Amino acid sequence: MMGTEYWGWAGEAHLREHGESGGAVSGLLASVLSSYDEVIVIRKTGTVFEAEVHTLDSPQGIARVQGALHAVSIELSHYLQLGRKTAIVLKPCEARAVIENIKRNHVRREDVLLIGLNCGGTLPPVKTKEYLRTQFGVSPGDIAKEEIAKGNLIFFTTDGQELSRSIDELEEAGYGRRESCRYCDVKIPSMCDIACGNWGTPAEKHITFLEVFTDAGAAALEAAVDGGYVSVSEPGEKLAAVRKKIEGIMVKMAKGWQEKMLGPFMAMEPKERLDAIHAALAPCIGCYACRKACPVCKCGDDCKCFQADPDDQLPISMFHAVRFLHLMESCVGCGQCSDACPMEIPLAHLHQLFAKAYEGRTGYKPGMSCGDIPPLSRGDFPEGY
């Protein structure tokens, strides 16, 4: 089944009904439950803005699993542990973080089944709740479901209303997706074993589009189909092309955001850029929340970023300088550092400045494949680098 695309849906009626897009991911989880030590997912706990990490321990719990809650951006890759066989449902940025952790021997590729979800971006929950209250006059507690479709963010209220706004419009007004999601250019998680989503499926049917990338993914899907957990069919050729087209449009939009958000920094003279970085970092209070939130940084308490003299008088603290260097070839742009910063420093922007420049020079994009060795590690820099 490897290298192939399918339309899929859950074999069991209740999972088809409760799961998103026909419940194919729920069916897959039900199928792998007995073969892995841990199955890590997001579980909804209240409104569409509230969820928690959850380890599935029974098929009964699958109905509460949430694949794509756009207003929840919990970073799940943190929960993987070395030597533990784990199936995990991930967004592309989380999957990229897992790949980076595999390269650093914090996780073994053969131990994990990565079930990826296509992702057009996630929303900051508090700001989105504020938007609902101020723009629609609706209490966040009255939202039954949310969806991003055809460039619109749509909320469905418990009393049957449908509230929709164009994402472009929202983002111009300072709402919409998290900033890092706007310029993220990985929308289909091809580094996973299987990528799942509703792009390229008939609008009137509840179906998931599945793309298999690895032998492990093929085996998992085959077992799910054989066990009756998932049913599959050939995808319509036209709609499969639509999926690619959607991906292309979203990547193009992301490149536009990259230009808009990172471009001004990149266009600066080096001295001016350095001054801008100094200014951006000046409010730092040394809480290290960015480091705690970073899914790639796993050095522990001995990390070099902690070994600088705390009383140094350097314009950029060694803590940030070491992190810029470390993450230049491993930052996956997930934006967790910006989310965590109590002083609202746009850390993801700053890290991406270095990471995108590095990517531009070397062609290396972190988190895309376990086989990609970072240029700094292999030592074969491009001429003139």
Next chain:
Amino acid sequence: MISLKVTNSHCPGCSLLCGVQMIEREGLLDVEFMKDCDINSGKLCRFGIELARYYGELQTSALAGGREVSYEEAVTLAAKALSSSRGAGVALCTGDATTEELYALSLFADAAGLATTLGLGHHMHAVGLEAFHKTVTHPDVLDHAQMIVLVDIDPAYQYPLLARRLMLVREQGTTIVSIGPEKEHLSFYTDARYPCHPSRTVDALRAFVEHAMPHALYVVPCGMYGDAALTAQVNNICAATSSRALFVTDFANVRGGLALGMESLSHGIDGLVASIEAGDVTSLVLVESPLFSSYLDDARFWAACETLDALVVLQSHRCEAYPPNAIVLPLPPFYQRKGTLRNVCNRRLVLSGEAEGAVAVLRDLGAAMGHGLSPFDAVAKEARSLCDAWYETVATFTPVELPPQAGVEGPCHRYVPNPYLVRGMPNPRSKRVGLDLYAVAKGKERYVIREDVAEDVVFAYEKDPRYTLPLQPYE
């Protein structure tokens, strides 16, 4: 299958009560960011980030006479000591407890004939409970202020998540002014700064009583060591200008305790220690009040406590040592408890753990002394009803006479140390800074060499020229 337990909780580090998820997995505890929390959008300060470490230092066993004893034996000994105490007694909780626990403590204190205090009696005495507490009636008070005046406070160091809120409201057009010691970070979220030495802030604010902009919001630290004269002065400004005040405290649920009317002393902790030394107070019940490790003059406090007939300590976070006469009853960590909290902005919050905490321990202690306590649900219902009724009333400020200012013993004497700097911090540098502030405040030379701090310099975060500025008179 490996299980993972998530508890939605709030950080006990200060009165902001930031939302946080505590994750238990195979005996290990970790922190997850609770991004949907309206208070902090999941963001945490250093103390919040290190909460798992803080919760890792638990008082797990009961102690009596300096040795481990069974819980039952400790309860019996505590009841006996309290019953046979010859003089007045005080029950003190600085606020790291649920409203239900505070209410249980107040019921217990009533039955046992103890006075109750949150360590803020000097503020209450100066301005009255109503003015102090009923000033903030809406959780979004910061968002609605046209002008915010920061008085003797540097939120970036003391309450970082408050600093963030200030930055955000300033972007929306709120004017933010600071008065007090100059700090580097104030420039990130203030429009104007009036640097002055802490000893001059009360005087400097005098002009505000007549000339300040009306309907402003004053943000003032108001902890155990806070100066009641400053509280009174801000009260008078609010009375004269129809402004409001946000009295920020170091401990989690002070507002819950105040709503229950738990402050019955007319003096603060220093006064309490003096009363113990004078023999006026002979029994003390401490609930989540880690004064043995964090009281400014810990040796004096320790010595005073040794003279008590009864010293009963209900505590979750472990202290390095207790006086030999202390009877210690362990409490579950904050995040494992159930109950409600009120944060500094009057937001009602829920702790979703399962443990009754001090309610259960006080019930056992009360039973051993011959007076019972209702089941948890009944206690919770009564506490909630009292709090709700209290919050529904609206009070106005009335001018008061200024009490004498606290003695100026050194620069920065009025810094209210906060958990971000001192409590449970694994970073010795941060802890040292906090203790430096304590030491300077009390003129002690244990942690800092006085000569390092020039007379005309406001002591700031570090003894670092970048962070210290010459005094400038307020104009």
